[in-house]
Amino acid sequence: MASFPLQVPILDGANYNNWKFRISVLLEREQASHVLTTDPPSHEKKTERADFLKLDSKAKAIIIQGLKDKHLDIVKTCNTAKLMMEALKGVFARDSGFSKLNLWRQLMNLKFDPATRLEDHFMAFDSIIQNLKELGTEMKDSDKVCHLLLTLPEQFNNVITALATVADVNMDFCKARLLDQELTFINKQCESGGGNEEVSFRASDSGCFICGDKTHFKRQCPRFKRNRRGRGRGGRRGFRNNNSCYQSDSTKVNNAEVSLVALNSCSTSQFDGNDMFLIDSGCTSHLVKEELELYMNDIDQLDHEVTIQIANGSKMSAKKRGKLRIFCQGTYVNIQALIVPGLKHNLLSVGQLTSKGHTIMINRQCLKIRGNDFELSCDHEHGLYVLKFSTSGVQNCSSAQTNSNLWHQRLGHLGRDGLRQLKLPVAEELCRPCVEGKTTRQPFYKNEKRSRKIGELVYSDICGPINPPTFDGHRYFQVILDDCSHFVLVRLLKNKSEAEEHLRTFIRETETQFDVKIKRLRLDNGGEFSSSSFKKFAQEKGLKLEYTMPYSSQMNGKAERMNRTLLNMIRVKIIDAGIPKKLWGEALKCSVYELNRSPTSTLEKGQTPSLLWNGYSELSKLRVFGCQAWYSQLPRRSKLDPRANSAMMIGYCGGGYRLWIRDDEKIIRSRDVVFQENIMVYKVLNSEQVFDHEDTSVKNQERNIEETSPSPDPKKTPTKDEKQPNGATGNVKPVDSNILPKRDVKKPAHLKDYHLYQAFCYLVTGEEPSTYEEASQNHEWKSAIDRELESHQKLQTWTPENLPDGEVPIDTRWIFKNKEDGTKKARLVARGFQEPFEEGGEFAYAPVCRMQTVRILLSIAAQNDWPIKQFDVPTAFLNGFLDHDVYIKKPQGLEC
Known part of the structure; x- marks a missing residue:
């Protein structure tokens, strides 16, 4: 029996299943197919091992001949043919769940194309069925027939109806009937198409x-x-x-x-x-x-x-x-x-x-x-x-090409469509001046569909710097937007470098609290998200980072559009409430809270971002930003003290509201709040200041009127320090128009004290750090901190102790002030308000004297001509004695 030459198929990646079948057949021909399923015999069996290795070498040679050079690295470290096939299977075998899903999708979307033949359609159908079988999904013959008939158009309905009446139809019988029907269609087309004129x-x-x-x-x-x-009579x-x-x-x-x-x-x-x-x-x-x-x-x-x-x-x-x-x-x-x-x-x-x-x-x-x-x-x-x-056009091809470029230049580099309309030659070569002078950017088509699952795609972008910064020094804000739910989160930033850590925290919180894993992150091309540590973090989490192209912020368009929406909402809130611009951070947080509970065009009717992200979306908590708010004062000092204080509503927090105290310039949180949404705090206060100014002008005019001119005293306008019902504004009685106004009174020249004005400006413009980290960066403030700590050590203000069980330590805080003589003063104070209140007990912290008391004392001393002396206490902790132990946390900068 003559042997035919050995032809080894080449693996290209897509034909792995067919390649594997051909290799197995070739190995069966060489009687070496068993080396792919068994291991080499032990060394004690020398004869069997030698025969096995001989066949294994032949199998390895056949496998390597069927590989391209770029695929040889996959099997270089494999010692046997079995290991080689396993390594190739791990790379090219499509046995994952995604591959099976893709095959089922191909089967469901498969439709017969009338421009092709049924035999080609059968081959495509059988290929999908075979691939599913190799992945462990074997279909019954009746199911295969049903799937095949579903792929056919309406012109095969007669055959489909006839097959439905036959019991136990197999694939071969079904294909034969369909091919007969196709042949009938072709013959009818040929017979009916002979008389067409076109x-x-x-x-x-x-x-x-x-x-x-x-x-x-x-x-x-x-x-x-x-x-x-030659068939029949009259053959042509x-x-x-x-x-x-x-x-x-x-x-x-x-x-x-x-x-x-x-x-x-x-x-x-x-x-x-x-x-x-x-x-x-x-x-x-x-x-x-x-x-x-x-x-x-x-x-x-x-x-x-x-x-x-x-x-x-x-x-x-x-x-x-x-x-x-x-x-x-x-x-x-x-x-x-x-x-x-x-x-x-x-x-x-x-x-x-x-x-x-x-x-x-x-x-x-x-x-x-x-x-x-x-x-x-x-x-x-x-x-x-x-x-x-x-x-002539063929013989003078080069000159015709030159003429085509010539007409293109004569007409001011007219486009090809215009030259064709004028019946002029068109050059196929690229015109370099046109490329350099007319090139435009490609349009950004909206061809990406919205994600179907939460966390599948998340956008992030940074907006800023914004001037002025917030009252706590933030100049930027970071937007994190989910593509599916359109839920947005924001983080205030002092520097852009903080954005990376905020994004890591968001990913961890999403995984732990909502059991949602982020799959893709769409980021801009800035350096804040391109560090090696962040890329390593994304690789460990299995995230895919998608960076926009340089100068192409449109690729991150949803985040950019969200920045614009939030800035618009911030501006409206600042204008409507009349608040200072430094509160834009609170307006931003409030806007995000409201935006997540508002419908968008990307979501279905009745859905909101908060409903999809958190599972709930309530509107009962919403209040007008910047309106008058009254919060309960806790703890109460005495029975007769006011039970509520005035504030301004600036945001929401868990279980309560965020309120702004204007006089103290601080934010508190409270759940017991009463609102007057028709009153805007800052607008009322500004109007009161206007009325106070008008009242002062009236008083000056009345004071300049001659004593002989009878005139009733103007009605006093209450100032903001006086207690009035909420929302009341003073009424200013206009000056009688019959009284001639006096000339303007100018300030005396001896009051123009330039040195006093200079000192006042110095006090106003002096910059004071608000935190220990800021002060420690300046050597003058650092020296002031060291002097304060040394003073406490000399006075033995504290002793290092281990915190007993049941005790709550009190925190400390650094306060930095510029003194009038230009020196820096750092004071360490204890936050005594953190000490729990005990019924019948006393507070450990010292009371603070009110400025009204100091002014009264100075007035009495001036009236009685008493000498006044001023003492400077170097430390804030006075040398007092406590009846019980008080524990404080270790102050910043103290080394024990």
């Missing part, structure tokens, strides 16, 4: 069922006609003209490719010119005469000689292929054609034109070839369609 040939037509050529149907097929010659004779050709199946003659052409009988005299093409529907390639070789470019020598067979039995050969550039009907067209010595006519193949996507329209008068940027008309002469082109 035919449209396209690359997607069903074509001939006999030879498979898509340029004609069965009734025009030369092979079908040749097989019927063969073509007798020497220039006639016929088309047959592709064959091999002396190992050379055969290109077959078809041409009707014609007279050769009027078509012998070099400046015309004959349109041939049976020609498989464009063919040109040898005389046109001088005008062709990119001429290549063919690897194998192409043979052209004529109808009379003679043969012609082509050894070269080139590109012919013709000028026809104001358009340049490139034609890739075979150069055939001895050819009498230039032939243009309909099959080649349709394969390139061109459309051919045929009627009795002409034939039109329509491409993407041209349309050519072919005249009908003596039963043939002829395309004439300019011989």
Whole structure:
């Protein structure tokens, strides 16, 4: 028995299953298939081990011959053929859940294309079924039939109905019936399509069922006609003209490719010119005469000689292929054609034109070839369609190209569409000045669909710096936006470097609190998100980082649009409430809280971002930003003290509200709040200041009136320090218009104290740090801190102790002040308000004297002419004695 040569298939990645099957068959032929499933015998069995290793080496050689160079690294470290196949399986085998899901999606979306044949459709269907079987999903024969019938269009309904009445239908019987129905359709089309006056040939037509050529149907097929010659009376004779050709199946003659052409009988005299093409529907390639070789470019020598067979039995050969550039009907067209010595006519193949996507329209008068940027008309002469082109245009191809560029320049670098409308030549080469002067950015199409799951895509961006900063020094804010729910979170930042840590915290909180894993992060191209540590964090979490291109913020458009929306809401709140701009941070937080509870166009009706993210969305807590608020005062000092204080509503917190105390410039949180939403705090206070100013002017005018002029005393306008009902404003009685106004009183010259004004400006403009971290960076403030700590150590203000069980330590705080003499003063104070209140007990912290008391004391001393002395206590902790132990936390900067 003769053996055939061993041909090893090549693995390209996509054909792994077929490649694996071929390799297993080859190994079975070599009787070495068992090495893929068993391990080598032990060393004690020397004979069996030697035989096994011999077959294993042969198997490894076959496997390596079937791999490309780029895939050899996968198996270089494998010692046996079994390990090699396992390594290749780990890389190329599609046995994941996603692969199975993708195959089921392909099966559900598979539909029969009428432009193809049923056999091709069956092959695609069987391929999906086989892949599912290899992944462990084997379908019953009846289920396969049902899935196959679901992929067919309505024209097969009759067959589907007939198959539904047959019991136990298998795949072979189903396919046979469907193929018979397809053959019936093709025969009906051929019989009904003979009288059409106009035919449209396209690359997607069903074509001939006999030879498979898509340029004609069965009734025009030369092979079908040749097989019927001589049958019956009146059978047609063969073509007798020497220039006639016929088309047959592709064959091999002396190992050379055969290109077959078809041409009707014609007279050769009027078509012998070099400046015309004959349109041939049976020609498989464009063919040109040898005389046109001088005008062709990119001429290549063919690897194998192409043979052209004529109808009379003679043969012609082509050894070269080139590109012919013709000028026809104001358009340049490139034609890739075979150069055939001895050819009498230039032939243009309909099959080649349709394969390139061109459309051919045929009627009795002409034939039109329509491409993407041209349309050519072919005249009908003596039963043939002829395309004439300019011989001078071919001979002067380079000059024509130059002329096309010349017209392009003459018309001010007019575009190609404009040149075609003017019937002027169009150059295919790129115009460099046009590229440099007219290049625009590509449009940002909205082709990305919204995510279907929370956390699937998250946007983040930073906005700022914003001037002025907030009262606690924040200049930026970071937006974190979920693409699915449109839920947004914001973080206030002092520096951009804080954004990375906030994003890490958001990812961890989302995983722990909501059991949602972030999959993709869309970030801008700034340096705050591109550090190596953040990339390593994303890699550990399995996150995919998507950075925008430089100067292309539109790619992160949703986050940018959210920045604009939030800034608009902040501006409106500041204008409406009349608050200082330094409170923009609180307005931002309040805006985000309201925005998450508002509907958006991206969500379905009735849904809000908070409802999708948190599972609830309530509106009962919402109040007007900047309105009057009264909060309960806790703890209460005495029975007669007020039970509520005035504040301004600036935001929300867990279980309560955030309130702004204007006089103290601090924020408190409270759950027991009463609101007056029709009163805006800052607008009322500003109006009171205006009334106070007007009242002062009236008083000055009254004071300047002569004593002899009788006039009632103006009604006093209450100031903001006086107690009034909420919302009351003073009424100013206008000055009597009969009294002539006095001239303006100027300030005396001796009050223009420049030195006093300079000292006041110094006190106002002096910068004082608010935290220990800021003060420690300046050596003068650091020296003040050291002096304060040394003073406490000398006075033995505290002793280091371990905190007993049940005791609550009190925190400390650093206060920094610029004194009038320019020195820096740092004081360490204890936050005594943190000490728990005990009934009947006393507070450990010292009371603070009110400024009113100090002023009264100074007034009494001045009235009685008492001497006044001022003492400077170097430390804030006075030398007092406590009746119980008080524990404080370790102050910042203290080294024990």
